[in-house]
Amino acid sequence: MHPDESNNSFFKKFSFKTLFKKSSKESSLRDTIEELIEEDEHSKTQSIEKNEREILGNVLNLRDINVEDIMIPRIEIEAIPVNTRIEELMSKFVETQKSSIIVYKESMDSVIGVVYLKDVANWFHMNKPFNVSVFVKDVLFVPPSMKSLDLLFKMRETGIKLAIVVDEYGGIDGLLSFRDVIEEVIGDIQEISEIKEQKKKVLKKSDGAVIADAKSTFSEIQKYGGIKIIPKDKSVDTIGGMISSIAGKVPVRGELIIWPKQDLEFEILDADPRKVKSVKIRKTR
Numbered sequence: 001m002h003p004d005e006s007n008n009s010f011f012k013k014f015s016f017k018t019l020f021k022k023s024s025k026e027s028s029l030r031d032t033i034e035e036l037i038e039e040d041e042h043s044k045t046q047s048i049e050k051n052e053r054e055i056l057g058n059v060l061n062l063r064d065i066n067v068e069d070i071m072i073p074r075i076e077i078e079a080i081p082v083n084t085r086i087e088e089l090m091s092k093f094v095e096t097q098k099s100s101i102i103v104y105k106e107s108m109d110s111v112i113g114v115v116y117l118k119d120v121a122n123w124f125h126m127n128k129p130f131n132v133s134v135f136v137k138d139v140l141f142v143p144p145s146m147k148s149l150d151l152l153f154k155m156r157e158t159g160i161k162l163a164i165v166v167d168e169y170g171g172i173d174g175l176l177s178f179r180d181v182i183e184e185v186i187g188d189i190q191e192i193s194e195i196k197e198q199k200k201k202v203l204k205k206s207d208g209a210v211i212a213d214a215k216s217t218f219s220e221i222q223k224y225g226g227i228k229i230i231p232k233d234k235s236v237d238t239i240g241g242m243i244s245s246i247a248g249k250v251p252v253r254g255e256l257i258i259w260p261k262q263d264l265e266f267e268i269l270d271a272d273p274r275k276v277k278s279v280k281i282r283k284t285r
Helices: 003-013 028-041 050-064 086-096 117-125 148-158 178-201 218-225 239-247
Strands: 079-081 100-104 111-116 140-142 162-166 172-177 202-204 210-213 256-259 264-271 276-283
Touching: 079 086, 086 100, 086 117, 111 117, 140 148, 148 162, 148 178, 172 178, 202 218, 210 218, 218 239, 239 256, 239 264, 239 276
Parallel strands: 079 100, 140 162
Antiparallel strands: 100 111, 162 172, 202 210, 210 276, 256 264, 264 276
16 A cells, blocks of 8 residues: 555544643643554554554654754745735745745844745735735744644644744744644655565575565665675666676576676576566575
């Protein structure tokens, strides 16, 4: 199943609203999620997929992650002065491909809010002079040390989905959106899924041999199979391409290619007339 499909099913069964319910006990959220994960792991009929448990675990980890750890740094913030003309603003939206842009007065350290493209688009149907300040929406101002999970709670309470991170002197350190925090939860799962897919491409056997998809890169074979291979041709990126280069042709299924230069042998497990599909790699000594 694609990670996004699994994530969607997770949110249908376990809404973030459940996490954000207020409680008289500060630890109740953590306790509830930990109990849910533990009970489901030991249940014969698991209602939560493994990657869904990973998501819940990542939610708990947000308590240990400060907003400064995942914020967009100041230098990357797209911003405009409040007196910007409509032509300049629209050019900024097109140039940056952003749907929202921060608005400030005299300097970046005097942010007054955020303007959204969807709101500005409505101006073209109005018969009024353009003024950016009319479209400015509120943002939250939070310290760098604020916990990411606390910021999610704050965003839910206020309905404001964008936060400006400010230092003790009021200077702007960075920016963080609701989406950024959620991606901290979901993004880790996608990375885990990608790693799992890479491991499926490269399988290390108990005898030390490695079964690899011919599209595997040399770094993947070394990382997941433990065999370091220096490619014969630097322009070749995959093990299948290198084997064909060594053989001077596309090998057939069952063919054994010996490469004494690096004490390796390649057994072709699957191939078609155009390419190698999978291979077994062994060290000869």
